[in-house]
Amino acid sequence: MAQEKDALMERTLDPVDAAGWAELRALAHRMVDGAFYHIVGRREQPVWQKPSDAVRKAIGGEEVPRAGEGAAAAYESFLNNVLPYAIGNTHPRFWGWVMGGGDAVGMMAEMLAAAMNPNVGGFDDSATLVEEQVVRWMAELMGMPAGTSGVLMSGGTMANLVGLNVGRFARSGFDVRGEGMRGGPELRVYCSTETHSWLKKSMELMGMGRSSLHAVGVDAIHRMKIDELKAAIAADRAAGLKPLCAVATAGTVNTGAVDDLTVIADICQAEGMWFHVDGAFGAPAYWSEKLRPIVRGMERADSLAFDLHKWGYMPYDIGCVLVRDAEAHKAAFASGASYLTAMDRGPVADGLRFADRNVELSRGFRALKAWMSLKAHGVDALTALIEQNVEQARYLVQLIEQSDALELAAEAPLNIVCFRYRVANDDENKEILMRLQESGLAVPSGTVISGRFAIRVAHTNHRTRREDFDLLVEAVERIGREVVGR
Amino acid sequence: MAQEKDALMERTLDPVDAAGWAELRALAHRMVDGAFYHIVGRREQPVWQKPSDAVRKAIGGEEVPRAGEGAAAAYESFLNNVLPYAIGNTHPRFWGWVMGGGDAVGMMAEMLAAAMNPNVGGFDDSATLVEEQVVRWMAELMGMPAGTSGVLMSGGTMANLVGLNVGRFARSGFDVRGEGMRGGPELRVYCSTETHSWLKKSMELMGMGRSSLHAVGVDAIHRMKIDELKAAIAADRAAGLKPLCAVATAGTVNTGAVDDLTVIADICQAEGMWFHVDGAFGAPAYWSEKLRPIVRGMERADSLAFDLHKWGYMPYDIGCVLVRDAEAHKAAFASGASYLTAMDRGPVADGLRFADRNVELSRGFRALKAWMSLKAHGVDALTALIEQNVEQARYLVQLIEQSDALELAAEAPLNIVCFRYRVANDDENKEILMRLQESGLAVPSGTVISGRFAIRVAHTNHRTRREDFDLLVEAVERIGREVVGR
Numbered sequence: 001m002a003q004e005k006d007a008l009m010e011r012t013l014d015p016v017d018a019a020g021w022a023e024l025r026a027l028a029h030r031m032v033d034g035a036f037y038h039i040v041g042r043r044e045q046p047v048w049q050k051p052s053d054a055v056r057k058a059i060g061g062e063e064v065p066r067a068g069e070g071a072a073a074a075y076e077s078f079l080n081n082v083l084p085y086a087i088g089n090t091h092p093r094f095w096g097w098v099m100g101g102g103d104a105v106g107m108m109a110e111m112l113a114a115a116m117n118p119n120v121g122g123f124d125d126s127a128t129l130v131e132e133q134v135v136r137w138m139a140e141l142m143g144m145p146a147g148t149s150g151v152l153m154s155g156g157t158m159a160n161l162v163g164l165n166v167g168r169f170a171r172s173g174f175d176v177r178g179e180g181m182r183g184g185p186e187l188r189v190y191c192s193t194e195t196h197s198w199l200k201k202s203m204e205l206m207g208m209g210r211s212s213l214h215a216v217g218v219d220a221i222h223r224m225k226i227d228e229l230k231a232a233i234a235a236d237r238a239a240g241l242k243p244l245c246a247v248a249t250a251g252t253v254n255t256g257a258v259d260d261l262t263v264i265a266d267i268c269q270a271e272g273m274w275f276h277v278d279g280a281f282g283a284p285a286y287w288s289e290k291l292r293p294i295v296r297g298m299e300r301a302d303s304l305a306f307d308l309h310k311w312g313y314m315p316y317d318i319g320c321v322l323v324r325d326a327e328a329h330k331a332a333f334a335s336g337a338s339y340l341t342a343m344d345r346g347p348v349a350d351g352l353r354f355a356d357r358n359v360e361l362s363r364g365f366r367a368l369k370a371w372m373s374l375k376a377h378g379v380d381a382l383t384a385l386i387e388q389n390v391e392q393a394r395y396l397v398q399l400i401e402q403s404d405a406l407e408l409a410a411e412a413p414l415n416i417v418c419f420r421y422r423v424a425n426d427d428e429n430k431e432i433l434m435r436l437q438e439s440g441l442a443v444p445s446g447t448v449i450s451g452r453f454a455i456r457v458a459h460t461n462h463r464t465r466r467e468d469f470d471l472l473v474e475a476v477e478r479i480g481r482e483v484v485g486r
Numbered sequence: 487m488a489q490e491k492d493a494l495m496e497r498t499l500d501p502v503d504a505a506g507w508a509e510l511r512a513l514a515h516r517m518v519d520g521a522f523y524h525i526v527g528r529r530e531q532p533v534w535q536k537p538s539d540a541v542r543k544a545i546g547g548e549e550v551p552r553a554g555e556g557a558a559a560a561y562e563s564f565l566n567n568v569l570p571y572a573i574g575n576t577h578p579r580f581w582g583w584v585m586g587g588g589d590a591v592g593m594m595a596e597m598l599a600a601a602m603n604p605n606v607g608g609f610d611d612s613a614t615l616v617e618e619q620v621v622r623w624m625a626e627l628m629g630m631p632a633g634t635s636g637v638l639m640s641g642g643t644m645a646n647l648v649g650l651n652v653g654r655f656a657r658s659g660f661d662v663r664g665e666g667m668r669g670g671p672e673l674r675v676y677c678s679t680e681t682h683s684w685l686k687k688s689m690e691l692m693g694m695g696r697s698s699l700h701a702v703g704v705d706a707i708h709r710m711k712i713d714e715l716k717a718a719i720a721a722d723r724a725a726g727l728k729p730l731c732a733v734a735t736a737g738t739v740n741t742g743a744v745d746d747l748t749v750i751a752d753i754c755q756a757e758g759m760w761f762h763v764d765g766a767f768g769a770p771a772y773w774s775e776k777l778r779p780i781v782r783g784m785e786r787a788d789s790l791a792f793d794l795h796k797w798g799y800m801p802y803d804i805g806c807v808l809v810r811d812a813e814a815h816k817a818a819f820a821s822g823a824s825y826l827t828a829m830d831r832g833p834v835a836d837g838l839r840f841a842d843r844n845v846e847l848s849r850g851f852r853a854l855k856a857w858m859s860l861k862a863h864g865v866d867a868l869t870a871l872i873e874q875n876v877e878q879a880r881y882l883v884q885l886i887e888q889s890d891a892l893e894l895a896a897e898a899p900l901n902i903v904c905f906r907y908r909v910a911n912d913d914e915n916k917e918i919l920m921r922l923q924e925s926g927l928a929v930p931s932g933t934v935i936s937g938r939f940a941i942r943v944a945h946t947n948h949r950t951r952r953e954d955f956d957l958l959v960e961a962v963e964r965i966g967r968e969v970v971g972r
Contacts, residue, residue: 011874013589013799013863013948014525025522028594032518035601036511039500048833051612059615064623068864071591077861078598082854085612087604087833096833099848102603103499105557108514111597112564114801114855115521117588118573126537126571129545137550154640155848165691180695181667197821198847205651205845207693209666309848313499315600317850335683343916343932346923347534347573347582359691361684362641362795364803369600372564377499378554388497430829437832446829462499 027072034075038083039090039104043463046440048088055081088443092463093472096445098253098281098416100307100460102315105376109369110315120363122353124346131354131367137374138320141287142306143299149326151357152318152366156280156307157198159321160247162333162358163303164189164202166323167245167274169332170302177332181207187244188236190214192224192259194252196278221411222257224248224264233271245274250295251282254447254456256416258282261297268302277301280319281310281460282414287383291390294413311386311415311460314373318366323357330356385462389415393459396469405477409454418447418454421480426453432479439479442472513558520561524569525576525590529949532926534574541567574929578949579958582931584739584767584902586793586946588801591862595855596801606849608839610832617840617853623860625808627773628792629785635812637843638804638852642766642793643684645807646733648819648844649789650675650688652809653731653760655818656788663818667693673730674722676700678710678745680738682764707897708743710734710750719757731760736781737768740933740942742902744768747783754788763787766805767796767946768900773869777876780900797872797901797946800859804852809843816842871948875901879945882955891963895940904933904940907966912939918965925965928958 015021051059058081089099118127135150153159169176174184181187187208191199193215203213214236216228233243246268248259261277268275277283277298283306285291286298298304302325308318323329334356343349355361374382393415400406400419409418420429433446433455447456455476501507537545544567575585604613621636639645655662660670667673673694677685679701689699700722702714719729732754734745747763754761763769763784769792771777772784784790788811794804809815820842829835841847860868879901886892886905895904906915919932919941933942941962 010878010951011867011871011948013591013867013871021522021526024590025518028518028522028590029515031594031598032511032514035598036507036514038601040507048611050610050833051615055612056615059612059619060622062619064626065861065864066866068862068867071594071858071862074591074858074861075594075598078854078858082612082616083598083602085615086602087609087611087613089605090601090603097605097607099605102600104510104514105499105560107597107600107603108517108557108561110600111593112517112521112561112569114588114593114596115524115576116569116572117576117593117801119575119583119585119795119802121583123573124536125534125573126541126545126568127573129537129542129571130568133545133548136546140550154846154850157845157847161845176693176695177690178696180689180698181693182672183695183697186668201819201821201845203666204663205692207662207667209662209669210664211669212666307848309605315603315850316605317848319848333687335687343920346920347536347929348931359643359647359687360640361643362793362803362805364640364801368564368568372557372560375551375560375563376554376557378551380552381497381499381554385497385499392496434829434832443833445834462497465496 024071027075031075034079035107036104042090043092045091047091047094047443048437049085049440051085055085092461092465093442093468095457095459095461096443098310098458098460100310100313101463103313106315106369106373109372113365113368116365118365120365120367121355121361122351124349127365127367128353130371134367134370135320139322141379142283142304142322143286144304144322144324147326148322148324149329149357150320150322151354152320152370153358154317155309155319156278156305157201159305159319160198160278161202162321163276163305163323164245165206166303166329166332167276168206170325170328171244171272171274173242185240185242186212188212188214188241189245189247190216190229190232190243191247192216192218192249194218194222194254194257195247195249196253196280199247221413222252222255224259226260226263229267243271243273245276247276247278250277250279250298251414254449255410255418256282256412256414258294258413261295261300265297265300275300275302277304279304279306281307284311284386285414287379288387290387308370313382313385313462314369318370333357333359389459392464392466392469393417395466396457399469399473403473403477405480406473409449409452415459417457418449420454421476421484423486424480424484428483429453429455431483432476435479435483436475439475441475510557513561517561520565521593522590528576529578531577533577533580533929534923535571535926537571541571578947578951579928579954581943581945581947582929584796584944584946586796586799587949589799592801592855592859595858599851599854602851604851606851606853607841607847608837610835613851613853614839616857620853620856621806624806627865628769628790628808629772630790630808630810633812634808634810635815635843636806636808637840638806638856639844640803641795641805642764642791643687645791645805646684646764647688648807649762649791649809650731651692652789652815652818653762654692656811656814657730657758657760659728671726671728672698674698674700674727675731675733676702676715676718677733678702678704678735680704680708680740680743681733681735682739682766685733707899708738708741710745712746712749716753729757729759731762733762733764736763736765736784737900740935741896741904742768742898742900744780744899747781751783751786761786761788763790765790765792767793770797770872771900773865774873776873794856799868799871799948800855804856819843819845875945878950878952878955879903881952882943885955885959889959889963891966892959895935895938901945903943904935906940907962907970909972910966910970914969915939915941917969918962921965921969922961925961927961
């Protein structure tokens, strides 16, 4: 009896009775309707709108909520103050900073993942089986051999960091984990000047320092200069440094350029260096027979990193790193801990395999959205969209070439198109871009190509139609005339 | 006309018409019902059950899905093969490895976050405002000053890594980002032997090496020995090394011990060292007036890391790092990139503030579940549950003390209770634990305390009632008799 009373008095975050559950479930159904209403009507909304001062105050001015207002009120705040002021990548005319749009299957998978709520450290559970399967599928789709290891990460930066760290452990020639970077010669990493900022940040975090990174120049189409790479390796060897790794890019963030992966793979092989490929957005091009020649050589990577929330169209966040040598992968990260003590049976019988492949121990079930998306849509459908994005980018290139007012700012080999309003200077082109973004009609981003500002369309959007690029070009021409006066 | 035809021919992952949307929305509603049915009935299900061979084959034996089977079929696979074989932390009798159970508000917030699908790099959007607000609330709740910087991470390991890296940059005395660990004297980091494995892994990843980590011994209640810490710092200084940082723990993973944070803060202050606190699960104890004295001194941290998917009861994944010195935080991670070119207005006008506070650039909207959970439930409700967990742990301690068959394996100052079947040896206690886990009745985990195996209850479960601990103790007594024969 005392126990019954205790139980009644004990709290939980769950509703306390059937009526409470029914109320919360009804709210959840309203949320689903709200989410679908939002997605279905997204095309008719502004791509992006700046949060108003009232919204800033409503969100940023709220005291710590000591007493709860209930889930319905919290949802109301979300609907009023949060949802309308998104960065905009679910919209058909968002092409900024290489972001995918996500989809409704992935969205619901996120809900299911949270219902199940596993920590996917690598227990003997179904979430681990699902992630292993997604990694196997990815290895096959990327042309890497059976037995390739891998792990899903939050995104390209983390996936790249993990790959590079495996390479450091595997090819340094000294005990990096034990002794750190002071335990051997200076290790050099090579990339091109077009490499994404993840590499500098990773070199810094890894205690290697930016000074150990040699950024090789690029040719006219923004690919790493091979002769310069070879010369740098030779010079570093002569100076007593140890060439560790070449980082090639399959789809640079600025222009979508793809380094000559086969040649760089050959060089790494000859030099005993680790071959890492950053395919953050470009790697899924490998799924397409048409596009595969562009990224050929990628499958020879010792480690390959890519995102699935970009050109895989899945909701944030999900990236992946694949490592050809599974033992090397584990050797770079595995650690024992007494509370993970070895057991013969039970949920932790096999250790925590994913914790042994990356720096994280707590890991959400991001694998579920990949598994459900791949199963529901099929890889062929995703691949057709990737091809469509490249065709649509070609279409945009044609529109720019046909326009007297616009000019291309760089080659557009894949799905990134950089252009300018021809008679505008850098400040004016920036102004055109900002007015376009503020109009809510479209959100490209900006970049600098060979020292000059450019408007950049990074197209990994499965909702875009060609007519959206017609609207973009018309808008840039119109705003350009307004800004420049001609 | 040609354009209309093109538009019709263009693909998308979205349903192509209203009927398709209606069908997908209906499925989403079924998913919500399924998720609620699962959570409401969770208590009646096994905590954990080993995936059968059939399940392993169904998940692990599937070919790459080239053609899509549709979302309904993918959901069916999830229901049959995935959901029943979870690690179990949503169950009222799961107390393994310090995992929280999540809740339905957080679950729905994950769905809403994916509907909106922002990359929360720190654009001028509402998601950024929400994350900034969650960080501000956390700083206030943890007793840190206004102006404290912070960022939400995937979990404790990543949050701790970020904090330590800020400390390295701020206190090394040389250009770590530029020159790496070879650019100055050997930097030493101090912790106790009870520190979580994140620190070794981070030292390795950061290129500092495990050899630069000095693990100080612990006293009888598993707290860092202060005299040993002082002696180690003095000896290292004398040897020409540079003491960089002391890492204190608020809630060790093995026993829930809390280091003497105030004294360690004093030492760091006197020595010019960075004071980092790993409060992965213990930090939220600070929210409670009753429990605050246990973790007092935590608020003096230069950097503080903690999880919200543990003692914050939110779904995976969400951790947080707070950094007192906002400039130091930014100085350790900020980087410019041409495609993030400076703009006066538009969505990237203020740069990417969260990318400047951690290694990730792509970041999901995990802030939303924190924001909605805090608003819906209120901090007082969460705090009451934290207190309830500690009271329930006290109750379990009493049960163990009252049992002739059981004995405590360590002090239980907070919410972690380690115990043994008294007359069983290590292998037998392991066997008891494994049989208990396999029974599906309860999932504690195991650990090693002072060289001996122990069954470990890590209690951050908002669904547990005292009666669940009655069941646990009865089961361990029964299984113990079966295993040992008395």
